[in-house]
Structure formats: C-alpha cells, structure tokens
Amino acid sequence: MLARPRFRAAIVRLGSLTIGVALLLAAAITSAAAATSPAPTAGPDSERSGVRIEAAAAGETAEAASARVAQMSTRERASSVVMGHVPTTDAGALRAYMQTAGIGGFILMGANIPGSEAELRGVTAALTIDPALPPLIAIDQEGGDVSRLPWDEFPSSLELKSAAPETAAAAFAGRGALVDRAGIGVNFGVVADFTDDPGSFIYRRSLGTNAADSSARVGAAVTGEAPFAASTLKHFPGHGAAPGDSHAGIPSTGMPLEQWRASEALPFAAGIDAGAPALMFGHLAYTAVDAAPATLSPEWHRIAREDLGFTGLAVTDDLGMLQSSGIPAYQDPVANAVTAIAAGNDMVLAVVLSTPDTAPRMVEGIVAAIENGALPAQRLQEAATRVTELRLNVGAESGRFVPCPACAPAQ
Template sequence: MVDRLARSVLLPGFAGTTAPDWLLREVADGLGGVVLFGRNVTDDEQVAALTARLRGERDGVVVGIDEEGGDVTRLDAATGSRVPGPLALGAVGDPALTRRVAGQLAARLAACGVTVNLAPSADLTLHADDPIIGVRSFGSDPRAVAGQVAAFVRGTQGEGVAACAKHFPGHGASTTDSHFALPALPREDAELRAAELVPFAAAVEAGVRAVMPGHLVVPSWGELPATLNPRAITGVLRGELGFTGTVITDALEMAAVAGSLGDVDGLAQAAVAALVAGADALCVGGETADAAVVARLVDAIGEAVKAGTLPEERLAEASARVAALGAAPAPVSEVDPALGLAAARRAVRVRGEARLAAAPVVVDVEVPPTMAAGPVPWGLGSHLAELVPGTAVVRVAGGDEPAVEPGRQVVLVTRDAHRHADVAALVTRLAADREVVHVETGVPGPELGAVATIDTHGGSYVSLRAAAELLAASAD
C-alpha cells in the first residue's frame, strides 16, 4: 500500500518519443505520471499517440509539460514557438489577449492528451542579471503581472488543462540559477508581500489548480529552500494565500536541492523532505530517470513512512492531490494559427528610426540558452533573408567579430545583450563605424549606440518573424 502511494506522487521524465517498457510497467503499477520535454516531442500527433499509450496502461495518469510559450516551448522545440512568450504579452498589456493565447496553447495540449501545463511563470523581472527568468516573466510591475497571470490561468483552465503558477514565492530578484546552485532571495517579508506574492495571490484567486515552489531560500523563512520549507508551502502558500490545489515541485535533481546535479541519494532525500514540507507531486525531470531511480525514490519514501519521518496520512493526501490532475481533457476550442503572430506584432517596440536603406547583413549573435529553454532554433537572419532578397546572414558566438564588408548596414540580433559584456561591447563597437539596427530578443536593456533598437520581448518564432516584417516594410 505504501509503495503504491509513494509511486503515485512521482512524475519522472524519460528519454525518447515513445514510452519505454520500464515506464509502461511503472504506470500500470500506479506511477503518478510523467513530465514531457522537447526530447519527447516530434509533433502534436506523436505526443497524442504517446499519451494515449500511457493511458492504455492506466487511466488517470498525469501528463505535465513546460509549455510557457515564447522561449520555453516543448511542442515547438524543433521550430520555435508559434505564440509569443510572457514578456511579450506583458508588453502588450492586454489580459484578454493573454487569455486567448493561453487558451490556444491549452487547446493544443488538450488535443495532445496533456493534463497540466507547468505555466505560467508568476515571477517578476526584478534584477538585470537574473540568469533564468528574464523573458519568462510578464514584467516587473506586480499588479500588471498579476492581471496577466490570472488571465493565463483562466485561459488555460478554460480548455480543461490545469495551470501551474511558478516559481513560488518568485525567482526574479535572484542572480543565481537554481539548476546549478541554491539562490537566496535578498528580500524581506514586507517586500515579498508587496511585490512577488501579488501575482501568486492573483493566480490563487483565479482558481489555479497547481503551484510550483522555487528552489530558493527566503532568509526570513529559514534556511531551507521553498520546495523543502513547511513555512513556505504550508504556512504562506496554503495558510496565508489560501491555496488548496496541488503543489508540484520543480525538478528535484537540480543542484539547489539535490546537492549536485543528478545526485540520486540527494534526490531521494529531497523527495522525502518535499513531501514532509507539504509538496504533493515530485518532478524528476532528468533524462537519466529510469526504473532504478523510481525504485530508489519509492524505497526512500517508504522508509520515511516506516521511520515516522513522513506520516502516511500526509503521503495519502499528496497522492489524492496528484490524482486530481489526471483527468484527460477534451479539446474545447479550435486553434487559430494566425493568433500568435498577430500577438507578437503588437509586442514589438522601436527606439529610434528602424529603416533599411538596402538589403542588410544580419548578424545573429548566439549565446548559450538557459537550461529551462534548451536548444530551440533562434535567429532573425532566415526570416529577413526570405522577406528582403539580397540579405546576407552571419552567425557569430558571443562577442566574436563578424566578417562584414565595410559600409554595409548591419542588423545585429542579440539575446539579453546587457547580460553579456562581450556582446554589448560588440554592438557598441560596430555601431561606432557603421549604421546598425539592434534587435534585442531578450529583456530590453540600455541603448548601445545603434541608430535604432527593436525590442521583441522574446525569441519565439513569431516574435522574430514580427521584427523581420517590420524591417522589411521599412526597406527602400
């Protein structure tokens, strides 16, 4: 009985685009569900077949996915997202549009058999050096972000897919990536209540069915990260904000809680501690998850129950909350393929005069993607080359000097240039001796000497396309 309860709170990842035999056996034996990543996706039809195969072993299996739109996409990992991300939607500032975009994403997810979308990010953008949230946030103003988060939740859940607000109590003030180390938020209680907690309160009021704590420490709440902290989960999230749904952990193999990335013993300890703190569903997202990892976690949870560290009633409560996310949604709405690009166009902002005198050279400046986004296709060059014949395209890494003939106009495309000193220096250097239009696809930063700066507020396929259309329309 305890082993089945322990298995029922686990949501592992796996490798491949079909369910491996070990996973099918675990699902049949009561595994709570799975989390899908880009590595598991070919197209929507394949995902639908995959989830149907899982349900062939057991009805009620939870299928989660990180489909935030914009830079973090799983369904469109091979091409780039067909909808703009949160920062772009926040720049538009139209909650009705955000609700429609979230509904479109959820309609696709429902048709694919996904039961919970691990979105939206309810974090604020509060620090220029934040390495992991950035364009995943709707912005920096707590009230405006609260409206966007509530709209995303309602749009998602209107299609029968559970939404999950993350990363409680808010990651945006941190300058540490919790995939690799444990961040401590430099925030006092009063600051959190006036800022970071406002979007989470709005999500709860909107009826969000799941919340994901962040692997981060609030010093005034104690030394434990929120994922493992009873004060964060039971005290503030449930007690103060009144949340009654399912608490889903972020990936527990992350170094912030496991000790080092992928440490199985640290993972098992974190799993038990999260359940004790009040978490319900345990995400084990690593590609190395397999039957042995699941067995280790089931044993660790069972041993904690036997030792009295984890009350069996707490484990049963967690199991019931996970099961509540397992109903397969029926698609409600048709997907409008034009909505995403239309929304992305509304998010583009121009500082200066963006005009092409002739076919330019596009320099796409590549920097490593965040762990959350992964290697999704990015770049403006292919779009503008299609729209403006004669456009040349150059790709460089970081601040490497591009080979561009003297005097030719340059469209320089970056992602968070302000976070990469070599990239910012490259923009300034090129703009000093030629006409440069700077296209920033990350969080807008300072102007760096270009004749114009175009802010797309994200690097999705549609956001890049919208910027290319704007430039093409300006060509002489």
C-alpha cells in the first residue's frame, strides 16, 4: 500500500498550520490559473470547482492493484517497474515509444517541454495509452534551478529556505496545480536534502540549512502539493552530509547511523509523515551503513521502510548517473536496474545516457534475472503492485482540475 492516500482534501493538518495552509492553498491555486491560461474548473463528478474528490478508498485501490498484478506475466510486471525517456516533443514518436516499450512510466525532461501548457497536455496525452491505467508521468519541477516548466513563477528554494512553512505549502500547492494541469501525475520536486554550505551543489535546491527548518518546510511542501500531484522526496538518505555531486560520482560520508537519524533523516521523516507517496533514493554512500550507494543498498531500503515507516513507492534517481560516475562496476545499465530492484526499489529510472532501447533492455534484463533466480519473483511482484497502485490512483484522479477554455481568466 502507499504511504498514505495521496488524493485527499486540501486542508491537511500539519502541526498548527491547518487554517493558514488552507487559505494560502486557495490563493496559490488561483495564482496558478492566472499565470498560465484560462481558469481551471472541476470535472462533472466533483462537488465544487478546484476540489478533488477521492475516487476510491485506499484499500480498494490496493486490492485492485494486487488483482491486476496477479494477472500480469513476468514480462508485464518487469515492464511496469521501468520509467524511461526519449528527448522529443513529437506526439507520434512518444506514443510509439510507449506502445512499443510498454513501460510503466515516463520522465519529462527539458527536451519534452513545448512552448505552452496546452501543447504539453498534448504530449502527456500521447504518452497515455490506457487512461484507466496511465503511466506514471513524472517531472523534476522543484522550481528555481531545476524547473522544466518555464511558466512556473512560484517561489523556489532560494526564497523558501528563509520563509515560513506556510509559504512553502502555498508555493507547492501552486506548483502542484501547474503539474496537474499539464497532465503530469508525479512530481520529483521536494528536495529533503539540506546543507548550510553554499558551495554544495544541493544548497540552492534545498528547503533549509538545518534539520529543523528543512523538516517543517518539507512537510509543508508535501501537504501543499498533495491534492494535485504525487510528491516525491529526494534524495534519500540525504546529499547534504555527503560532499560531491552525484551526477559525476558517488558522494560519500562516514556519518554514523545514529547521527544520521538525528539530522539528515528528519526532513525525510517529516515528508513521510505528511503523506509523501514516493521516495527517491540517491546515488550516495553512507559508508558506516553500507559501502554501496543507497540506490543499490538493501540496508537503506530496510531503514526507510522499518525505521521511518515508509510504505510507498521507492524509485531510483537516474541510473545513468551511475554510469556517468566512471566506476567500472556501474557501467552496465541493465545490471544496475536489476540490482536496484533487488535492493528494494519499486521503479527504476533511465535518463542520462539512455537511448530508445535502454528501457526495453532493462525490461529484458529483469525478466532474465527472474528466470535465472537472481531476482526473487516476489520482489518484482511487490514492486509492480506498488507501481500499479499509484498508477490507478493517478488514473482515477486525472482530468479533475484542468483549464476551462470557456472560462474567464482568474483575476
């Protein structure tokens, strides 16, 4: 089952923020509508404009996911746990890619973003072969330095890291609304890493410079975004303590586990407690816990599940980054994918260095690993079930908060 039902009322209690967050959510949603195109409107099965209505209880969705996965072949299960990418805005090419690959997800990068929100909705529609079980279409929409949507003018981490948690909630409510309006279900946008070092590559992207402030803003960001997109916390277990950039190496630290629990862990715990349904594992090593990067570490997955109580979707950071590290052990993307699933990830992500055949090759590798016993069939079934549950949730909630061409722009 997912960590918590993702789709819930916009007013969510986070400490003492209930009323303030609710008011700021309303203001942020209005701003999102005004900043892009005509005002959004609710679908016909909603009670009122701008409010999402849960389509099914979480238990029913979990049962439906389990039933679907039980009927899948090994290859279908393997396909469902791969998130791929091809760099184009051509709707025909994107649709052909998804039809051929049959994979469970697609990540939108800059090369997939056309000039307008309306055109982007055409892109996401092309990626969706079966609306009842849509792929997990994801985006890195943090705002600021990492922003795929040029029309996102909500405050970024550089502003939010010194602002009240309510401001973070409002910013991510608006950001989530933009993601939702574009037909995107998952936002890899909530950075739970923190550091007080301006020289760190993650400094400009983090929501705070210490554990306490970061925790409050991360929890608030998840709360704000929850009605609109599946928030993803990243990069577990935390880049701030590990010097270096994981795009070009494996940052590492000797920080003991108990020190991690009292520091780097806290923003992730806050995001999990706020209901974040996805957790992205980073290519970084806490050598006192495991010499392997967290992405490939069964122990870090155990800690996330057992110590922090996370029950949602575990997804890797881009596996192409492991190849970019230059470390010989990580040069085979297929082997990386199999190891990542075996370690406890539910979905593997391929972007950098990937080609149109990378995701299909990962699928073949996962199937082969099941057949030769290198990957337990139960582990793949568990992963496919978590992916499918989130896909069903996204499918049930899609199209409820979209622009209304006949409506007047918000004032």
